[in-house]
Amino acid sequence: MRPVEIKITETFTSIYPAMGQYKQVISIAIILVLLVLSIYLFLFGPLFPFSPLIIGFKEKEYNKARIYYQQGDSTDEFCIVDSMIHDIENFHHLTFKNKVEIFLTNSDNKYKHITGTMARFITKPLYGRIFISDHAKIEYRNKKIHFETYLKHELSHAILYQNMSLTRSLSYPAWFLEGMAMVAANQAGTDGYYTYEQTKEKIREGYFVEPDDWGTIISIKGKSVLYCKIENKYWFIYSEYALIIHNLIIQYGQEKLIEFLKESLTNHDFYHLFNTLFGQNFDIYLNSIKNQ
Numbered sequence: 001m002r003p004v005e006i007k008i009t010e011t012f013t014s015i016y017p018a019m020g021q022y023k024q025v026i027s028i029a030i031i032l033v034l035l036v037l038s039i040y041l042f043l044f045g046p047l048f049p050f051s052p053l054i055i056g057f058k059e060k061e062y063n064k065a066r067i068y069y070q071q072g073d074s075t076d077e078f079c080i081v082d083s084m085i086h087d088i089e090n091f092h093h094l095t096f097k098n099k100v101e102i103f104l105t106n107s108d109n110k111y112k113h114i115t116g117t118m119a120r121f122i123t124k125p126l127y128g129r130i131f132i133s134d135h136a137k138i139e140y141r142n143k144k145i146h147f148e149t150y151l152k153h154e155l156s157h158a159i160l161y162q163n164m165s166l167t168r169s170l171s172y173p174a175w176f177l178e179g180m181a182m183v184a185a186n187q188a189g190t191d192g193y194y195t196y197e198q199t200k201e202k203i204r205e206g207y208f209v210e211p212d213d214w215g216t217i218i219s220i221k222g223k224s225v226l227y228c229k230i231e232n233k234y235w236f237i238y239s240e241y242a243l244i245i246h247n248l249i250i251q252y253g254q255e256k257l258i259e260f261l262k263e264s265l266t267n268h269d270f271y272h273l274f275n276t277l278f279g280q281n282f283d284i285y286l287n288s289i290k291n292q
């Protein structure tokens with residue numbers, strides 16, 4: 001029996017160091033792959049909006065903004081960007097914490113790849129970076145949509161993102177972001193969006209998209225959004241959210257709205273805050289919109 005015992009021990013001691021080395025090599029390989037993948041995702045992939053390093057873009061510097069564009073493109077439209085930023089800061093009674101960064105892409109494929117959407121414009125949380133698709137550029141350069149209005153809308157998102165934490169942005173009611181941006185850009189009634197009167201008319205006809213169904217920037221949309229039967233429903237929905245805010249201004253004044261906005265950037269209980277500052281339950285306020 002004794003020789004067999006010795007043989008087993010020898011076999012184990014001779015294999016074990018080799019297995020240890022093998023595991024070490026696998027661990028290093030996994031770390032390297034994850035590192036290369038992360039670098040790719042940040043520099044060229046869907047994490048680009050949060051990348052500390054910008055590669056593949058030229059830069060045009062303004063006092064309050066930096067425009068990133070690609071070879072062969074121009075930034076002519078942005079000569080008014082500083083004054084637009086000034087207007088947006090005044091409207092929200094907030095200041096941009098950092099220079100506004102705006103990205104123009106030369107292809108919709110590239111835009112979709114780094115933003116994950118085909119929406120004309122999108123603003124991402126954290127740094128509040130604004131991305132402009134190639135098809136949006138073509139539309140505003142051909143005067144099919146209003147460049148200033150759309151950019152002001154995105155600047156409203158950007159200033160709020162720059163003034164809230166990343167965690168707050170993930171739970172912030174997205175309907176309020178859109179409504180504020182619509183009002184800040186005076187967008188109701190432009191480029192297909194309903195006027196306030198047209199919106200009220202549709203509500204009287206029985207259409208209503210619940211603000212809560214718009215969710216947050218990371219949630220899926222609720223039933224009243226998904227089953228809204230209006231053609232080009234997003235024009236109506238955004239105008240409805242603008243109307244909810246527009247009516248708040250009429251009833252309580254711009255100052256009260258701004259007080260609410262500022263507190264909501266750090267207070268996670270949005271609807272409790274609404275109740276406290278406006279002195280009425282949000283659902284009751286919403287009923288007044290539905291029944292006007």
Ligand SMILES: [Zn+2]
Nearest residue numbers: 153157178181
């Ligand atoms: Zn928006």
